[in-house]
Amino acid sequence: MWLDGVHMSTSVASLEFEPLDAGTRFTHVEHGVFFDQFWADGPGRKEGTRGLLEALGNYLA
Numbered sequence: 001m002w003l004d005g006v007h008m009s010t011s012v013a014s015l016e017f018e019p020l021d022a023g024t025r026f027t028h029v030e031h032g033v034f035f036d037q038f039w040a041d042g043p044g045r046k047e048g049t050r051g052l053l054e055a056l057g058n059y060l061a
Contacts, residue, residue: 007035008034008035008036009032009033009034009035010032010033011030011031011032011033011045012030012031013028013029013030013049014027014028014029014030015027015028016028028049028053030045030049032045
């Protein structure tokens with residue numbers, strides 16, 4: 001992730017969708033590297049990921 005020309009972080013995410021009789025099990029694992037403590041914002045990352053998953057859910061619905 002870059003902001004105003006500054007490399008603030010890098011992450012690798014794994015998204016697993018497993019079919020179950022009652023629906024789908026979703027597993028999300030993300031590993032991140034933050035290059036400056038100022039950018040180490042776990043709650044902000046969680047909110048951003050939630051927004052992306054809600055958009056996917058809306059698209060699939």
